[in-house]
Amino acid sequence: MKSKSRNLYLIPYVIWIALFVVTPILLVLYYSFFDIEGHFTIDNYKKFFTPVYLKMTFNSFWYAFLITFFTLIIAYPTAYLLTKTKHKQLWLLLIILPSWINLLLKAYAFIGIFGTYGAANSLFEVMGMGSKQLLFTDFSFIFVSVYIFLPFMILPIFNALDELNPSLIDASNDLGASPWTTFRRVIFPLTLDGVKSGCQVVFIPALSLFMLTRLIAGNRVITLGTAIEQHFLVTQDWGMGSTIAVFLIIAMVLIMVLTGKRKRGIL
């Protein structure tokens, strides 16, 4: 009786998992073996290993890497300085707040800012640099992506820094370590978990961005996400789209394993 009533909670939840977690992944895998006419084939996989798709995959990873790198470079000092402020929780909330604004609206704002007569170019004019083509460039794509992901990187790093025991830093200082050594040997290694999960939440979505590539990069940047969207909604080649999705899932799993928390004592 007891165990039976306990299992009741499992019923709706397991149905949800079966229907919306397991089935979709299996379906993607299944569809990746069909060509556009519905014939069973492994051509999609052959096609994926042609230079066109490999180059796209490489580009996608390269952009995701750049985005993650710049986000980290900006986020780490921000998170560090935030932990030093007086009302740190309030400031953190203010940092997180823009991430609650609809992503599309922020992207749309940048169309205005980076446009030919936009704020950025006006600023350049004032500084005497002349106006530049900003929209539809790699620069604008990476800038806007970093902008959008920044709060997601700051949050885990902030939490890791916040949990750091300050006496460790004092100890390091007392033992004569320079601030840089303290950072490199004490602070950074101890906040590595935060950095890892931050990189995780930035890198994976960055691989699959597709609205930004269209709105900000003007279709010049094609990521794995753009390709999937294109195949599913424009060319209706679900098989090829699924094949790319399979590789994206594999990439995702690899990243999770690489950045996952290792148990203490192992490795």
Add this chain to the structure above:
Amino acid sequence: MKKKSKLSSIYLVIVFLILYAPIFYLMFYSFNSGGTMYQFEGFTLDWYRELFDDTRLLIIVLNTVIIALLSAVISTILGVAGALAIYYARRRRVKNTLLSLNNVLIVSPDVIIGASFLILFTIIGIKLGFVSVLLAHIAFSVPIVVIMVLPKIEEMSTSMIYAALDLGASRWDVLTKVILPYITPGIFAGFFMALTYSLDDFAVTFFVTGNGFTTLSVEIYSLARRGVSLNINALSTLLFVFTMILVVGYYFVTKRNNRSNGLGVKL
């Protein structure tokens, strides 16, 4: 030392400025009579008037809100059941499996979720539109609710449940009179998260929405692709205000949540 803290506050101020610049840029030009996002000609409320006269857009807003509320309510119920199921799972392996499956949708890129749900709904024969969007939103909100509720259940001391059982409470009483009141803050936090995820979602909705049905994000995307129109600015200003209200609500809920830690049964 003083110089250093000055530099660091300048850094923080710059980060804050960049984070908020696009949002205020949008709001500022929503009052521009010039009709562009680069030359402010004069103050006007015309765009707001136009916005409120646009019945189609109002219907889209209404749709978005209905989808968000419905999906948040349903996913909260499913998520609480899921959290309880994980909590009651006796074997460590079952627990870990459920947790990993739960996290699949959280870490999956939106494109994968969207594409795989598109296949799923097409196969089951669900017409793309209101129902498919609602189901998709429920599906990706459930794990978020679980993540928000589970820690709350886990911090609850089991002796409370045993005490209630010893005092003759039925399992239903235990659930409604002991567990649910205790985890109410977690449930509210989960509900708010689900609500904002649903309001914000673009990528998944973009895949599973048919021709006749759109949500705000999808509509903004197609408007933005067509170019700048200050209606969107007016809309975003209103959305920003609305989001602020939601965030403040969420902030107070979580604050109450933190304060009640370890205080035992509330309400």
